[in-house]
Structures are given as C-alpha cells and as structure tokens.
Amino acid sequence: MESIRNYKSVSLWQRYQNSYLSYFFMYNFYYLSWALLSALISVYLMGMGFKASEVSLVVSASFLISLITQPIIGKWNDQYNLKKVNTILFVIAIVGGLVFMLSCHLIMIMISYSVVLMSINGVNPIMEKIATASPYQYGKIRIWGTIGYALGSQLAGLLYERISPQSIFIVFVFTMFLCILGLLGTQPHMQKQSQRDNTAKTSEILKNKKFLYYLLICGLFYGVTYMSNTFIPSMLTDKGLDVGITSTVLSIAVFCEAPLVLLSSHFMDRLSNKTLLMIATTMVCVQCGVYGLDMPMWMTVIVTFLVKHPAGMLFIMTNLKVVNTLIDEKHQITALAIVATLKNLVSIIFQNAAGYILDMSSYSYLYMICLICMVISLLLVIFFKIDRGNEKRLFS
Secondary structure, three states: OHHHHHHHHHHHHHHHOOOHHHHHHHHHHHHHHHHHHHOOHHHHHHHOOOOHHHHHHHHHHHHHHHHHHHHHHHHHHHHOOHHHHHHHHHHHHHHHHHHHHHOOOHHHHHHHHHHHHHHHHHHHHHHHHHHHHOOOOHHHHHHHHHHHHHHHHHHHHHHHHHOOOOHHHHHHHHHHHHHHHHHHHOOOOOOOOOHHHHHHHHHHHOOOHHHHHHHHHHHHHHHHHHHHHHHHHHHHHHOOOOHHHHHHHHHHHHHOOHHHHHOHHHHOOOOOHHHHHHHHHHHHHHHHHHHHOOOOHHHHHHHHHHHHHHHHHHHHHHHHHHHHHHOOHHHHHHHHHHHHHHHHHHHHHHHHHHHHHHHHOOHHHHHHHHHHHHHHHHHHHHOOOOOOOOOOOOOO
C-alpha cells in the first residue's frame, strides 16, 4: 500500500517537472513578489516620514549591492546548478523581506531592502533567459510575469490601504515560496560552460566594441526608467491621487504590456534590432516630455498606461535579441549579467540625483532633465551600426 502511494507521489511530481504549470508558478509569483516589494516603496517610506533623498538612498543602496553581487550570481549560475543557486537567493529574499517589515530605522531599512533586491535583481537575467530556453513559446511564458506584476501592484495598494503597510511583506513571503515551488519544477534547455570558459569570457565580451556602444544606450535607458519607476507613484499622489487609485493606475499600466508579450512572436523576430531600440527609446522620450511639461492628470495617466511598462518590456525583449546578435551563445548569460550590472550602477547615479533634485525642486524639472538624457540615448541608437538580428528566431 505504501509503495503504491509513493508511486503516485513520484508520478505526480514527474508530471509537474517542466510542465507549463511550473513555469506559471515561477514567473507569476516572481514578478508578483517583486511588485509587492517595490511598486509602492516611495509611498511606503514617505508615509513613514522619510524624505525623497532618503528614499533614493534606500533604493540606490539596493542597486549598489546588486551591482557588486550581480557578476558573482551570474558566475554561480554558469558554474553550478541554477535551481540550487536561485532557491538559496529566494530564501535570502524571504528573510530580508521579514526584516524589512520589522525595521523602523533608515539603516536597517536600507540593509534589508538591499538584501532582498540583491536576490531578486540577481536572478532576473537568468529568469529572462529561461523564458527563451523553455519548451514553450516565449510570450506564453513571459505573459505570466506581466500578469503577476500587475496583480502585485494592485494587491500592494489594497493591502496598504485596507489592512496595513506591513501586511504587504507577509504576503510577499508567501508568494516567494510559491515562486520557489515553480523554480524547482522547471527544466530549461541551457548550455553549460566549463570553468575555463567562465574565466575567459568576461574579458572577451568587453572587447566587443559594438557591445560597449550598446551599453551606453542601456545606461541612459535604464537610468531614466528605473528612477522613474521609483518616483512615479509618489508623483501621482503628489498630483492628488490617493494610494488606492495610484496602485490601480500602476496595475493597469502593467497590463498594458501584455499585448506586446503575447504578440512578441509576430514582430520581435521581424523588426530589426535598431528599429526596436528606436521605438522603446522614443516612447520614453514622450513619457518624460509629458511628465516634464506638467500636463493635465488625464494625460499623465494615459502616458503612464501606454509607456511605463510597455517601453520597459519592449526593451527587455530587445535586450535579449541584441545580446543574441552581438555575443556568442556560450557567453550570453554573462553578457546579460553585465547589462544587469550596468543597470544597477546607473540606477544608483540616477536615483540619488533624482532624490536631491526633488528635495530642491519639482517633478517637472526632474523629468525635463530625463528628457534630455533620453534624446541623447535616441541619437546613440540612430548611429548604432548593428545587424538586424532576425536570423535566430528567439520569440517564435
């Protein structure tokens, strides 16, 4: 009788292995957890009495820790079992989330938030790569990340207003456990590298002049968009929206990227790298222009819907395609980790600059500066000499 039960149990787990359900759990609850933690971070901390510059300090500290640890995590994922590595990181995130919930002093808030974001940011490049290495179409897997982030943004607002701000982090712990359950069930087809490859490939990648040029574009794009993601919630509440409506706006904004994800197989392998980069960069230029000119609330909300997450999602997919075009396959995970490291570095710079600008001036002034940065990024894209990148069909 016991052997029959064991057989059924093993059989059920075997059916779950590499199933669509396992990828659903991993992507949905990974991004839902991320949204719970970060979507209202500026509102949460300012509600505790901290200034914008102090919020920037907390967020930029998390990017600094991620900057230091990102290459190490990328190397671990190359060398060791990615399930074990990322499960450990998720457990660290859970512990960090609990400490963050109980923290009242700026130092402890900064340390605990940095530990959580270190883990979540560190896993992100491999998460995106897994979506292209799974047995399922990219869009049908990645869409659950979009839905999860939208649900997390909405849930954060509901918990903040109707229960308590701290309840957000209790739910965060639960959803992270569900993400771990999903991760343990996945079996993506990914090429393993030898120890010798790992020690040589970073220097090889950084000798690629086109990749270095691309990093300039990434730096400006990520600097503006990640800083913007931190302060858009507080900008909306500053304009008169309450926290509940703000979280609803942010949730709907996430859902607006869903068509891009679902239809990625129809356009990502057809449009050139340069065209995709120009579209994403132009979208953010428009967003910064609307925010910077202090347009009416309805225009601010509409551009938030149409640009905030769609532009970011388009750049995420384009980044996978550009790296696939410029970098040899066996070096691509490390290249993605380098891009993620740069993202953390520029986020530190932009977050701190934005905090001090907001302490002395206004959101309008901040976003006019961001518009200048994005116009420079657009000019870099226009002069970028890169192949179309349509030979390998990553998204079909």
